[in-house]
Amino acid sequence: MNSPEIQLLIQHLSKLPGLGPRSGRRVALHLLKKREKIFRPLIQVMAEAEQKVRTCHICHALDASDPCTLCTDPKRDPHQLCVVEDVADLWALERANTYRGVYHVLGGVLSAIDGIGPQQLTIQSLLDRVAKGSVHEVILALNATVDGQTTIHYLIEQLREHKIKITTLAHGVPIGGELDYLDEGTLFTAFQARRSAE
Ligand SMILES: [Zn+2]
Known part of the structure; x- marks a missing residue:
């Protein structure tokens, strides 16, 4: 049998x-065979990513700086969230x-089955950002799953008191579809054709 290390x-x-x-066995074998070309460089970039990448305290995205490069980019429009x-x-x-x-990364969606309530997500941080008053439009680009839709309704309710535009993606997004799996063209269309949530 294999050594404990393997x-x-x-x-x-x-x-x-x-x-x-x-596939775990396949990858392990590949790494051990390609020690110089793949294994060692991989260990290096992994250690570096582990040490340097953190969560942005404003938008909760991942980056090597906090606030992240998206939050601090002067070419991005801070009125659209x-x-x-x-x-x-x-x-x-x-x-x-x-x-x-x-952007604002929620960290999931509300789910009764998985026991995920507003406290488990970055919803309060979102409301605080909007309460500061510089946001004009909130685009709810959540996945078209049942939980995603539930979360959209909850957020609309929470954001109602602020005089801002709230939009959702057009139904180019298939039901149960996740944004990550959409091709860029479909996502582009869904985003361009977004509509008011009220
Ligand atoms: Zn950020």
């Missing part, structure tokens, strides 16, 4: 998203290259 490597790799024991479920959705929207405002 077993542990396989065990940890198998826990990664998209990998199971079978796009609310997404996860950092992956922010990345998807950035790839679609359709939005020039700033």
Whole structure:
């Protein structure tokens, strides 16, 4: 059988998203065979990312600086605030290259089944940002899942007292679809054709 070192490597790799024991074994073998070209550089970039990447205290995205480069970019419009479920959705929207405002990452959606209430998400931080008064439009770019829609209704209710425009993505987003899986063209269209939530 394999040495404990190899077993542990396989065990940890198998826990990664998209990998199971079978691909874990394949990846481990590949790394051990390509020690110089792949394994060592990978260890270096992983250690660096682990040390340097943090969560932005304003938008809750991931970056090597806090506040992040999106929050501090003078070319981004601070009056437009796009609310997404996860950092992956922010990345998807950035790839679609359709939005020039700033973001707010919720960290999930409300879910009775998973026991996720407003306290588990960055909702209070969102309300505080809006309460400061410089936001003119909040775009609720949440996934078209049941929980995503529930969260949209909750946020509309919470934001109602502020005199701001609230919009949601057009139904180019398939039901149950996640932004991260959409091609950039579909996402671009859904974003451009967003509509008022009231
Ligand atoms: Zn930020």
